[in-house]
Amino acid sequence: MRAVDIAILGAGAVGQLICRQLIAAGEHVGFIARHPHGSVSQQNSQAQQYSQSQPLSFTPLVASEANNSPQPIDYCVPIVATNALDHLRLVVVCVKAYQVIDALLPLLNQLPRQCHILLLHNGMGPHLAIAPLIEKVDNRGLSLGTTSQGVLRQARWQIKHTGKGLTQLGHFTGTELAEHYRNAILTAIPNSEWVNAIVPCLWQKLAVNAAINPLTALHQCPNGALAKADFNEIIKGILDELVMVAAQDGVPLDKPLLHDRIYQVIQLTAANFSSMHQDVAHQRQTEIDQINGYICERAQAHGLTAPINAKLCEQIKLLAVTA
Numbered sequence: 001m002r003a004v005d006i007a008i009l010g011a012g013a014v015g016q017l018i019c020r021q022l023i024a025a026g027e028h029v030g031f032i033a034r035h036p037h038g039s040v041s042q043q044n045s046q047a048q049q050y051s052q053s054q055p056l057s058f059t060p061l062v063a064s065e066a067n068n069s070p071q072p073i074d075y076c077v078p079i080v081a082t083n084a085l086d087h088l089r090l091v092v093v094c095v096k097a098y099q100v101i102d103a104l105l106p107l108l109n110q111l112p113r114q115c116h117i118l119l120l121h122n123g124m125g126p127h128l129a130i131a132p133l134i135e136k137v138d139n140r141g142l143s144l145g146t147t148s149q150g151v152l153r154q155a156r157w158q159i160k161h162t163g164k165g166l167t168q169l170g171h172f173t174g175t176e177l178a179e180h181y182r183n184a185i186l187t188a189i190p191n192s193e194w195v196n197a198i199v200p201c202l203w204q205k206l207a208v209n210a211a212i213n214p215l216t217a218l219h220q221c222p223n224g225a226l227a228k229a230d231f232n233e234i235i236k237g238i239l240d241e242l243v244m245v246a247a248q249d250g251v252p253l254d255k256p257l258l259h260d261r262i263y264q265v266i267q268l269t270a271a272n273f274s275s276m277h278q279d280v281a282h283q284r285q286t287e288i289d290q291i292n293g294y295i296c297e298r299a300q301a302h303g304l305t306a307p308i309n310a311k312l313c314e315q316i317k318l319l320a321v322t323a
C-alpha cells in the first residue's frame with residue numbers, strides 16, 4: 001500500500017473539502033486531526049500510523065446526470081499520528097488564520113525536512129511568522145493559497161460543497177513544491193491555478209474580505225445589502241487604506257479593478273452571510289485580526305495608520321465582548 005504522503009492539518013469545512021478533492025483525484029491523503037476529546041492524536045508506534053480511520057460524508061456541488069439532487073458520498077480517511085509523520089511530503093494547513101501558529105509550530109520539528117507546507121486560509125499574517133522557521137531548514141518550503149470555494153460543515157465529519165470559486169496557489173519561500181504535488185493539487189481542485197506571485201493575490205482577496213466581512217457582521221446583513229449607496233464611502237475608505245499599505249509593502253494594486261471586484265463579489269454572493277457575520281452570530285472568534293487587523297499591522301510597520309480599518313477592528317471586538 002502506498003503511504004499517505006499528503007496530510008491535511010485542520011479537518012474542518014475547507015480541510016475536508018480539499019481532502020475529498022485530493023482523494024477523488026487518486027491521492028493518498030490523511031488528516032493530522034485533533035483527537036475527538038481535544039488533544040492531538042497520539043499513537044505509540046509507526047506500525048500504528050494508519051490504525052485510525054475516520055468515516056466522513058461529502059455532498060458534492062453538482063448533481064450527476066442521472067440524479068438531480070446530489071447524494072452524499074461516504075468514505076474514510078486515515079488519521080496520521082503526530083509521531084509518525086515521516087512519509088509526509090506535503091501538509092496543507094486549513095485551520096482558521098488565528099489557529100495557524102498554534103496548530104503548526106508543535107509539528108514543524110516532527111515533519112521531515114523535505115515536507116512542504118501550504119497555508120490555505122483567509123486573511124494574512126501567519127506566513128510572516130512561519131517563513132523564518134521554514135528558511136532555517138534545508139529543503140523545507142512554504143507555499144500560500146486562497147480559495148473562494150464555498151463549503152458548509154453540517155456536522156463534525158459531514159460537509160456540503162456549496163459554491164464554486166477560484167483557488168490561487170503559489171510559492172512563498174524556501175524550496176519550491178515538487179512538480180508532482182503541484183500537479184496533484186491543480187488536478188484535484190477545480191478552477192485552481194498556480195501563480196507566479198501569490199502575495200498580490202492574497203492582498204486582493206484580503207480587500208474583498210476587509211470590505212465585506214466586518215460590515216456585514218456589524219450591520220447584521222447579508223453580503224448583498226452592502227450594494228446600497230450608504231456603504232459606498234466606507235468601502236472606498238477601507239480600500240484606499242489597504243491599497244496605500246500594500247504599496248508600502250511593495251505590492252502595487254489596481255484600485256479601480258479591486259473596487260469592481262468587491263462589488264462583483266457583493267453581487268455574486270448577495271444572499272450569503274459572510275463568515276465573520278456567522279462567527280459573530282455564533283459567538284465564535286473572528287478572523288478580524290488577520291483581515292482588517294493585518295492592514296493596521298502593516299501600516300504600523302511602515303509608520304503609517306489605517307484609522308478606518310482600525311475602527312472596524314475595535315467595533316468587531318466590542319461586538320464579541322458585548323455578545
Ligand SMILES: NC(=O)C1=CN([C@@H]2O[C@H](COP(=O)(O)OP(=O)(O)OC[C@H]3O[C@@H](n4cnc5c(N)ncnc54)[C@H](OP(=O)(O)O)[C@@H]3O)[C@@H](O)[C@H]2O)C=CC1
Binds near residue numbers: 104
Ligand atoms: N468555509 C468556507 O466556505 C471557506 C473558508 N475559508 C477560510 O478557510 C479557513 C478555514 O475555514 P473553515 O474550514 O471554514 O474553518 P473550520 O473551523 O471549519 O475548520 C478549522 C479546523 O481546524 C481545526 N483545528 C484548529 N486548531 C487545530 C489544531 N491545533 N490542530 C488540529 N486541528 C485544529 C478545527 O478543529 P475543531 O473543530 O476541533 O476546532 C477545525 O476542524 C479560514 O481561514 C476561512 O476563512 C475560505 C473559503 C471558504
Ligand SMILES: CC(C)(CO)C(=O)C(=O)O
Binds near residue numbers: 208212
Ligand atoms: C467572499 C466572502 C465575503 C463570501 O461571503 C468570504 O470569503 C467570507 O465570507 O469570508
